[in-house]
Each structure stands twice: as C-alpha cells, then as structure tokens.
Amino acid sequence: MPEHTTVRGRRVRSRLRGALVLAVAGAVLGGPALAADLDDIRDRIDRVEQRESQAERDRRTAQEQATDLGVELDHTTEALQAADARWRETTARVEQARVVLAEAEADLADAEDEAERIESELAVARANEAQIEDRLEVNETEQSESRSTVGAIARESYKQGGMGSLATTLDLLSGEADAVDEMAMARTVLRVQDQQIRQLATQEAQQVAEQDRLAGVRNDIDYLLALAEANVVAKDQARAAADEAKTGLEALEVQQAEDLADLEAEKARVLAELEAEQKVSDDLAAELQELASTKHGLVAQEQAEVQRIAEEEARRKAAEEARRKAAEEAAAKKAAEERAAQRAAEREAERQRAAAADAQRRADASAQAEAQRRAGAAQAEADAAARRAQEAAAQEAAEREVAQERASRDQQREQAAAQAVSGSYLSYPMNAPITSEFGMRLHPVLGITVLHSGTDFGAACGTPVLAAADGVVHSTPYDNSRGNYVVLDHGVQRGVNLTTAYLHLESFAVSAGQSVGRGQVVGYEGTTGTSTGCHLHFETRENGTPVNPRSWL
Numbered sequence: 001m002p003e004h005t006t007v008r009g010r011r012v013r014s015r016l017r018g019a020l021v022l023a024v025a026g027a028v029l030g031g032p033a034l035a036a037d038l039d040d041i042r043d044r045i046d047r048v049e050q051r052e053s054q055a056e057r058d059r060r061t062a063q064e065q066a067t068d069l070g071v072e073l074d075h076t077t078e079a080l081q082a083a084d085a086r087w088r089e090t091t092a093r094v095e096q097a098r099v100v101l102a103e104a105e106a107d108l109a110d111a112e113d114e115a116e117r118i119e120s121e122l123a124v125a126r127a128n129e130a131q132i133e134d135r136l137e138v139n140e141t142e143q144s145e146s147r148s149t150v151g152a153i154a155r156e157s158y159k160q161g162g163m164g165s166l167a168t169t170l171d172l173l174s175g176e177a178d179a180v181d182e183m184a185m186a187r188t189v190l191r192v193q194d195q196q197i198r199q200l201a202t203q204e205a206q207q208v209a210e211q212d213r214l215a216g217v218r219n220d221i222d223y224l225l226a227l228a229e230a231n232v233v234a235k236d237q238a239r240a241a242a243d244e245a246k247t248g249l250e251a252l253e254v255q256q257a258e259d260l261a262d263l264e265a266e267k268a269r270v271l272a273e274l275e276a277e278q279k280v281s282d283d284l285a286a287e288l289q290e291l292a293s294t295k296h297g298l299v300a301q302e303q304a305e306v307q308r309i310a311e312e313e314a315r316r317k318a319a320e321e322a323r324r325k326a327a328e329e330a331a332a333k334k335a336a337e338e339r340a341a342q343r344a345a346e347r348e349a350e351r352q353r354a355a356a357a358d359a360q361r362r363a364d365a366s367a368q369a370e371a372q373r374r375a376g377a378a379q380a381e382a383d384a385a386a387r388r389a390q391e392a393a394a395q396e397a398a399e400r401e402v403a404q405e406r407a408s409r410d411q412q413r414e415q416a417a418a419q420a421v422s423g424s425y426l427s428y429p430m431n432a433p434i435t436s437e438f439g440m441r442l443h444p445v446l447g448i449t450v451l452h453s454g455t456d457f458g459a460a461c462g463t464p465v466l467a468a469a470d471g472v473v474h475s476t477p478y479d480n481s482r483g484n485y486v487v488l489d490h491g492v493q494r495g496v497n498l499t500t501a502y503l504h505l506e507s508f509a510v511s512a513g514q515s516v517g518r519g520q521v522v523g524y525e526g527t528t529g530t531s532t533g534c535h536l537h538f539e540t541r542e543n544g545t546p547v548n549p550r551s552w553l
Contacts, residue, residue, distance in 0.1 A: 038309055041302045048298060052291045053474075056544070059284035060479065066277045067481035067530065069270065070446050076270045077447070083263040090256040097249040104242035111235040118231060122224045125217055132214045139207050146200040153193045285544055292497040292543030299492050425493055426468035426552040427518055429502060429538050430525070432459035438548040444532050453546035454503070454539035461534040463525040464509075465502050466518075468538075468553075473514045473522070474499065482537070483529025486510060486522045496542040498552070503537035504528050 436456035443450050471488040478484050484505040490498040506526025510516055527534045540549045 038305045045298045048295045055288050062281040064479045069274045087259050094252045101245040108238040114231050118228045125221045129217045136210050143203045146196050149196045288544030432457040454537045455549045457536040464521045465523045467516045467520045469518050473510045476508050481530045499541045501539040504531045
C-alpha cells in the first residue's frame with residue numbers, strides 16, 4: 001500500500017472518530033440537563049451534519065481517487081496489452097531466431113559436407129594428375145625408343161645406299177640368291193620402319209591427348225582449390241551467422257523475461273493501490289454510517305423536545321400574551337417619549353440653526369468655515385445613526401429568516417415522519433425502461449466485477465430527471481466517475497437517513513441548499529463521467545450505505 005494513501009486514510013479516520021465521539025458524548029451527557037434547550041439540540045444536529053458533510057466530502061475524495069486509479073488501471077490495461085503485444089512479438093522473433101539458427105546450422109553442415117566432397121574430388125584429381133604424369137613419362141620413353149629405332153634404320157639405309165638401290169635390283173634380276181634375301185630383308189626392315197613410324201605417330205598422338213587431359217585435370221584442380229577456398233569463406237560466414245543468431249536469440253529471451261517481469265510488477269502495483277484506496281473509501285462509508293446513526297438519535301431527541309415544548313406552549317401562552325401586551329404598552333409609551341424628545345430636539349436644532357445662521361452672517365470667513373465644518377460633522381453623525389438603524393433592521397430581518405427556515409425544516413421533518421408510515425416512499429425519477437439492476441456486475445469500462453450501486457434508466461440525452469420525493473439539495477458536484485450528479489437529502493425515513501442521487505446528468509436544474517418537491521425537475525439526462533451512453537444512474541442510500549432502489553420505489 002502506498003505510504004501517502006495509508007497516512008491520509010489514518011488521518012481521515014482519526015478525525016471522523018473524534019467527531020463521532022464528540023457527537024455521541026453531546027447526545028448522552030446533554031440528555032436531561034440540556035433537553036429543555038431545543039436550540040442546543042439543533043446546534044448539535046447542525047454540527048453532526050457539518051461533520052457528516054465533511055465525511056461525505058472525504059469519502060467522495062477517496063472515491064475520486066479510486067476512480068482515478070480505475071482510469072489509471074484502464075491505462076495500465078492498455079499498457080499491459082501493449083506489453084503483451086510486445087511479448088508476443090518477442091516470442092515470434094525468438095521463433096524466427098530459432099529458424100535462422102537452424103538454417104545457419106544447416107548451412108554450416110552443408111558447407112562442411114561440401115568441403116568433404118571437394119577434398120574427395122581434389123584427391124581424385126590429384127591422383128589422376130599423377131597417373132597422367134606417369135603415363136606421359138612412359139610415353140616419352142617409348143617415343144625416344146621409337147625415334148632411336150627409326151633413326152638407326154635410316155642411318156643403316158643411308159649407308160647401304162638405300163633399300164631400293166640399282167645394284168640390289170640388278171642382283172635380284174640376275175637371279176642372285178643373296179639379292180633375293182637382301183630384298184626380303186629390306187622389306188622386313190621397311191615394315192619395321194613403317195611400324196615404328198606409325199607407333200611413334202601413335203605415341204605422339206597419345207602424348208598430345210594425355211597433355212590435354214593433364215591440362216583439364218589441372219584446371220579441375222584449380223577450380224576445386226578455388227571452390228574449396230570459397231567454401232571456407234562460406235563456412236566462416238555460416239558459423240558467424242549461427243553465432244549471431246544464437247546471440248540474438250539469447251538477447252531476445254532476456255528481453256522477453258524482462259517484459260514479463262515489468263508486466264507483472266505494474267499489474268501488482270496498480271491493483272495494490274486500487275485495493276488500498278477502496279479500503280479508505282469503505283472505512284469512510286462505515287464512519288458515515290455511524291454519523292448517520294448518531295444524527296438519527298439526535299433527531300429523535302429533537303422531536304421529543306419539540307413535543308415537550310408544544311405541551312408547555314399552551315401553559316405559557318397566557319403569560320406570554322400578557323407580557324407581550326405589557327411590552328407593547330411600554331414600547332408605545334417609550335415611542336411617545338422618544339417622539340416628544342425628538343420634537344424638542346428638532347426645535348432645539350431649529351433654534352440652533354437660526355442662531356448659527358445669524359452668527360454666520362456676522363462672522364468673517366474663518367467663522368463661516370468653522371460653521372461649515374461643524375455642519376459636516378453633524379451630517380456625518382446623522383449618516384452614522386442612519387447606518388446603525390439599517391444594520392439593526394437587517395439583523396432583525398436575518399433573525400426572522402432563520403426562524404422561518406427552522407419552522408420550515410420542522411414542517412418538512414413532520415411531513416417526512418408522516419410519509420414514513422406508507423409502504424412505498426419514492427416515485428420513479430423518470431418514465432423509462434430499466435436497463436441495469438442493483439447488484440454485482442462486470443464493469444463495462446474497467447472490466448472488473450464491482451457493485452453496481454444503483455438502478456439504470458435508459459432514455460435519450462436531455463430527458464428531464466425528477467425528484468423522487470420532497471427534500472433538500474445536498475450538493476450538485478462533478479467527478480470523473482459520476483459526471484454531473486445531484487444528491488437529495490430526504491431526512492430520516494423509516495428510522496434511517498435517506499438520500500437519493502441522480503448521476504451522469506447533462507446539466508443541472510437545481511442548486512445546493514435548495515428545497516425541492518416530489519416530481520420537480522432536478523436535471524437532464526446525459527452521459528457525463530464514466531458512461532457508455534445516455535442513461536440515468538439512480539441511487540438510494542440508507543445512512544450513507546447504498547441499497548437497492550426497488551425497496552423504496
């Protein structure tokens with residue numbers, strides 16, 4: 001509970017308890033000894049009513065505080081909704097971060113698989129390169145051997161003059177056996193030479209093909225090396241993305257926890273303050289009920305005193321009438337004496353004026369100025385006397401007005417006591433359907449279950465609102481919850497102090513302290529304060545406590 005609310009509640013309760021103790025002590029200790037003094041009883045009633053008014057103002061202040069806290073609760077509810085929205089957004093971002101983390105981890109796994117695949121292909125390419133290099137080396141050796149063989153055959157043929165020389169041909173035509181063998185040998189050599197040349201051409205072609213394959217394999221190796229380097233970069237990026245997503249996820253989770261903690265703390269604070277202020281309002285309502293009970297006892301004592309005075313009035317009437325006649329005769333005699341004295345004073349004043357006029361004619365300018373000064377002083381004294389006479393007349397008129405007001409209040413109390421014996425006391429404040437009954441309900445604005453302390457009538461804004469019974473306008477205030485509202489005090493009815501209230505008015509037709517009659521227009525229906533539309537909220541309170549209006553209608 002906030003400290004300022006607790007201190008204020010203790011101070012208000014202490015003041016009301018002191019007022020209640022004084023009122024009760026006055027009612028008990030001033031019993032028989034002061035019963036003869038009706039004015040004293042009424043003064044005590046007035047003091048209790050003043051304390052009751054102060055208590056009511058304090059209660060309204062507490063209720064306004066509660067209403068303000070209700071508005072703050074509305075704002076806090078909006079803030080809680082915003083916090084809930086932020087929480088949901090954070091949750092969505094956390095889920096998205098988890099998706100990003102999963103994607104980053106998948107990318108990292110793909111990059112690692114790609115690295116393994118590249119390493120495997122690179123190993124195969126390097127093995128192929130080594131094999132091709134080995135075959136090129138073997139091919140180079142075979143080409144060297146083939147070139148050596150072809151060279152040797154060519155050199156030998158050159159030495160012998162060529163395989164198709166004229167001598168060999170003649171020897172062959174003459175039928176020489178050696179010539180035939182040489183020719184056969186020459187053909188064999190030529191075939192070997194052709195074979196070696198073809199083999200050399202094949203070897204050269206194979207060398208070109210292997211060199212082309214070697215160039216392709218080396219290009220593949222370069223590509224795989226570049227791809228491996230790019231994959232390393234991709235792996236680093238995937239790892240960085242995974243780390244960043246993980247860090248972001250942790251930060252979002254921390255933010256989510258802070259948002260939830262702030263939400264719960266704000267909710268607890270507002271609810272605690274609202275409960276504390278409601279407790280102050282309830283305590284004040286209880287104090288008001290005690291004051292109303294005290295007032296009821298004093299009113300009963302007043303009625304008993306009025307009855308006693310009425311019984312004594314008949315016995316005192318003759319003596320009072322005699323005293324009145326004697327007083328009138330004395331007053332008439334005194335008035336005659338005053339008139340005679342006034343005439344003598346007027347004659348003396350006339351003589352003095354004549355003497356003053358004669359002296360003025362004979363006096364110089366200084367004497368004339370002195371006479372004027374004295375005349376002015378005399379006029380001021382006369383004006384002062386006239387003012388004193390007016391003040392006395394005004395005071396007498398005020399005393400008559402107070403006496404008339406007390407007589408009117410006594411008459412109203414007697415009428416109220418007569419009406420209390422009937423079954424139903426209050427008339428309906430307007431001819432309109434009832435839209436909400438008295439009792440616990442879900443507040444349409446605050447969204448919490450509270451006591452609906454009256455009965456709602458539904459009609460168009462501007463519809464006249466009528467006094468449910470004769471009474472006195474206690475107040476016509478405004479607050480954020482009730483809007484414009486009128487409180488009527490109907491005095492003690494059925495043994496309780498009865499008041500009615502007419503809330504959410506568009507405008508007033510009466511003012512505080514005014515006496516109104518049953519059916520008189522006190523205001524016009526509206527939708528001021530905490531209201532969702534045009535309607536009249538009608539309350540009945542017994543000793544300050546709200547009760548169902550249907551028990552009085």
